Amino acid sequence: MNENFEPTILPFNKNSADESKMIYESINISKPLIDNLCTKENLKSSLCLLSAVAITLTKYINSSNISILTNIDSDVIPLVFNDENRKKTVNAYMKNIERHLNHPPHDDESEYYFNFIYGRDIVEEYENTTLIVNEIPQFYVLKLRFDAYKYTKSYIKSFLKSIKRVIDQFAEYGIKQLMVKDIELRCEEEIPPFKLLRNPLVNELLESQAKKTPEKIALRTCGESYTFRQINDEANMIANALIKRGITKGSVISFMLARNKTLITTFLGIIKAGCVAVPMDMNYPIERINYIRKNSDSKYIITYESLENSINPQDLINEGNKSFPIVSLKAHFRFNRKTKRCCSNPLRNI
Structure with a gap:
């Protein structure tokens, strides 16, 4: 298809669900x-x-x-x-x-x-x-x-x-x-108005998929495979542990981890806790890490490294429970002009 063309879709007028009938x-x-x-x-x-x-x-x-x-x-x-x-x-x-x-x-x-x-x-x-x-x-x-x-x-x-x-x-x-x-489409009646409806957020989508196909493979990394249930459970543990530690909705949390399963569950856990996730590369020099944390208002960092206010992800996994965190979220993205980074923020106000 020509790159200037998008597939023609009759606009939806109901919520798009996982099911199809x-x-x-x-x-x-x-x-x-x-x-x-x-x-x-x-x-x-x-x-x-x-x-x-x-x-x-x-x-x-x-x-x-x-x-x-x-x-x-x-x-x-x-x-x-x-x-x-x-x-x-x-x-x-x-x-x-x-x-x-x-x-x-x-x-x-x-x-x-x-x-x-x-x-x-x-x-x-x-x-x-x-x-x-x-x-x-x-x-x-x-x-x-x-x-x-x-x-x-x-x-x-x-x-x-x-x-x-x-x-x-x-x-x-x-x-x-x-x-x-x-050409007119109607004689007496008007076209039904298109109503924009709220789509499920990432925390809801993961929870729903984990219930629907708990043993289906969700992630393959470092020679290991992990199911939707395992990924969702670990993300919930991290989220609940953050909430238990008193980290409030809207807090900015950075994370710096190797590219493996824990990186994914940590990111999802931060989002599920209602916080803003700021990813950082492990190869960043300490000066850049400090600069990003300062200018993104990131008080805590989840990492295995010994840094100020660092949190070990394994400690969070050990402390948390698998229940779905009850946090009122809203899809939103915030661009930090100083760090030139787009931070995932599921909240209405921060």
Whole structure:
């Protein structure tokens, strides 16, 4: 895929969850309406429907970029293009789509998140949102396969109605006169507002994964393998030990460790305790270590080295317990201008 293109994704209107449940919603569009339009304009019905879907998607995502998979000419190929001229007629827009279908990207290994499949019923091989189009005597049936954990049925119904509305305008105004910019997705109802919802934080994601697949390998390092349960338990021990020692939420804690399992669990433990994590390389000279600690307000440092206010990570592991630390966190990153470092901070205020 061209590096300037991102895969087209129908915006979510529900929280993205770890689980996935694919279900279907469909709409019927008059077959005589589309067939008469295609005969009059010398079009393939597949191109007419694909163009309506592409225009609807661009208006939903508020971008002229389209990057989807389609099988309009039997083979499944990428449709990747950008048509920024919204004053272009629908006829010209369709020709642009046809031109890109005739010259698809080669050796493309990109992942696509929206598929347009014409004339097939079996779509299980497609993991992402997939629109299937089939013909029955009086209708073209548009059936959308979608993840119920990411979209509501009402949202998907509105999306399908928008496609139908676009096709109605093709037929009413003619594709040689109708401009893309003049196409409306709704007659009486508005597009459902996109609601930005909170995504799980790293401490919640790790805890959830450790419960779901406790014995699955999470980390391989130094010739050893560690499960999600082991990583999560050790991170919780470190976090609870820090809290037990009286280190408060929002404290800045640096850490300087070899690149092994303890480095990962220490970083996660600091975050789980609600503190700001400042990593430092073991090869730093002492002057630089002191400078970073001073200018990042890092009172404590987790390390095996003998430094001022240093904490041995093994002591924390021995002191702590495996329970999930109850700390109110909020995703945030703070950039320290003096040290020119981005510090991970899961707190609202520090």
